[in-house]
Amino acid sequence: MSQKKKAILLFASILFIDQFVKLYIKSNFWLGQEYHVLGDWFIIHFTENNGMAYGMELGGMVGKISLSLFRLVAISVIGWYIFHLIKKGTNTGVVLGFTAIMAGATGNIIDSAFYGIIFSDSSWLHVAQLMPSGGGYAPFLFGKVVDMLYFPVIDMQMPGWVPIWGGGQFVFFQPVFNIADSAITIGVIYMLLFERNFFKK
Numbered sequence: 001m002s003q004k005k006k007a008i009l010l011f012a013s014i015l016f017i018d019q020f021v022k023l024y025i026k027s028n029f030w031l032g033q034e035y036h037v038l039g040d041w042f043i044i045h046f047t048e049n050n051g052m053a054y055g056m057e058l059g060g061m062v063g064k065i066s067l068s069l070f071r072l073v074a075i076s077v078i079g080w081y082i083f084h085l086i087k088k089g090t091n092t093g094v095v096l097g098f099t100a101i102m103a104g105a106t107g108n109i110i111d112s113a114f115y116g117i118i119f120s121d122s123s124w125l126h127v128a129q130l131m132p133s134g135g136g137y138a139p140f141l142f143g144k145v146v147d148m149l150y151f152p153v154i155d156m157q158m159p160g161w162v163p164i165w166g167g168g169q170f171v172f173f174q175p176v177f178n179i180a181d182s183a184i185t186i187g188v189i190y191m192l193l194f195e196r197n198f199f200k201k
Contacts, residue, residue, distance in 0.1 A: 100187030107180030116143030
């Protein structure tokens with residue numbers, strides 16, 4: 001299989017899985033609903049955010065538009081760069097690493113761009129409706145990103161003698177994220193660990 005076909009297959013697979021899971025969660029869970037998959041350390045927990053990966057946010061309308069535009073530009077630049085790398089005959093691992101990052105960014109921009117248009121708002125009391133008669137909950141580029149993967153592997157009370165956090169609750173890993181976030185993270189970590197020679201060049 002050619003590099004181009006591998007990149008397209010990886011991109012399409014990540015995007016399909018990401019959107020399939022998000023559409024299912026958004027259509028079947030109320031906000032805050034959770035399902036324990038493996039005890040208390042792997043939980044499907046439905047939440048939404050207005051911002052970046054792992055629940056980070058940029059404040060207000062300006063922040064939301066800036067983030068959406070940045071994502072669109074980043075996706076375009078990465079897509080062009082991947083095409084350039086394929087033409088140069090660059091190592092397949094590098095091409096696929098960048099492809100995973102682009103797929104993750106695309107998955108989250110789809111939420112921001114379209115979910116506000118095609119869904120009613122989710123709440124703690126009811127599940128969102130797909131294509132509601134009264135229209136969606138937000139205009140183009142103002143939708144919320146759907147998150148659902150929660151891995152509180154460590155959940156403990158910090159000893160009182162620990163500075164600043166002593167006596168408080170410590171949870172690792174606390175952010176709730178999605179498949180797209182995972183693709184971006186895996187792509188970046190893979191590149192840093194296994195494709196360092198590419199950056200040296």
